[in-house]
Amino acid sequence: MKNKLDAYSLNVKFAENVIGELSLNKETGLPKLEYNNDWQQSGFAISPSLTLDNDHHNPVAYNFLDNILPEGDARLLLAERAGVSEKNVFSQIREIGGDLSGAVTFTTNSIEQEAVQPAFRLLSKDELESRLDTKEYTGLLTWDDKPRLSVAGVQDKLNVFINENGEIGFGDGALCSTHILKFEKKNCLNLVLNEYFCMKLSVAVGLPTAEVEFVRFGKHPALLVRRFDRKFVSDKKQVFRRHVIDGCQALNLPRDFKYERNLGDNRDVQHIRDGASLPKLFEFSKSMSSPAQSAQWLINWQLFNLIISNYDSHGKNVSLFWGKDNSSFTPAYDLVNIAMFSQFKYVLAMAMGDEFDPNDINAYQLADFAETCAIDKKLLARSLSNLTKKVTSTLTAGTFVQDLIKSNDFTEEEQLYIDQLKDNIVVRAQYLNSQTSMISTIEV
Structure with a gap:
């Protein structure tokens, strides 16, 4: 590695320590990540394929970086701000490398020389409401001429810091973001x-899940998500980070491969399934700290997604805590009932066995899923039976919905929507429960 950074290199930091260097190959345009000697001796690979021996090809670093950058319009705006193409991940990392998912940051020499003092920029409700009124035209990427959005995903999101007084704003220096605000678009x-x-x-049925709150800024509803890779310690005025990677990073796939049918659903390419898949994730779980516990987490995650009709549970909607001595799945996030939106395609992001149509999932496809992912069929049937019963009893008992309504200022229209959503999930849970007794008897 070079001793001095130039325009084509960045420091790679874990906590406060420089662990390596990210450089850009001028000829290929691909980034290269190399660990320094100290980190090779005492650290860990920050992603499975970014091995400590530095003997990994440039596309590995590209895939890792590609997955921690925003997607959709935010990615285009970020690239436009940097004056580069969307595929130039190195230049985009230069822009927002200080507050990415996980514990790794990327800094230049100029940033290294700045004092890393905690700084808080208050974001008033009025200011945010005003910005949300025009977000369809101005976006949410840049504030005070500084890019703020750095969370992967296509939904409108904003990284924010919440202090000990509950005030929302932007954190700099030792105060990186602690929460994510998610907003909806006009067509959703x-x-x-x-x-x-x-x-x-x-949460109510006992699954590890990210903490969320329903909030409003004027007429704009928002989901406030507490980041599970961050912890603010007020007396030290510092946010501590925990390293995480998503499913695509774990599998060394670019973000375009987050769907199993990575080339799409059209007839001439739908047979190509090189993207993230349930068999690949279950196979990877065997290498984690607790293989049995990890496999059970994946089973519960996929079954719950089926119950709530979350067809868009792709490879980037599952993440792992990743460290030197421990690897485990993070709490679940991005759980949405897609069946309530007619504008979306009703296609599974990752197949159950060979089936991508959620309306054709029955005992046979569940048994196929079990065989494909090397899951004991009796275990799968038992897990599905337990989960569907928990979901049904939670939603039909009445207290769950009543408590949500009491703790939030929902409008009559929103309460009506909640009833429709509840009924949709109950019907789905009851149907899937009816399939459980046949799973273990089916030979695929």
């Missing part, structure tokens, strides 16, 4: 409410 009415309900339901 009630998306925030939908996700809030599904996330709270996941």
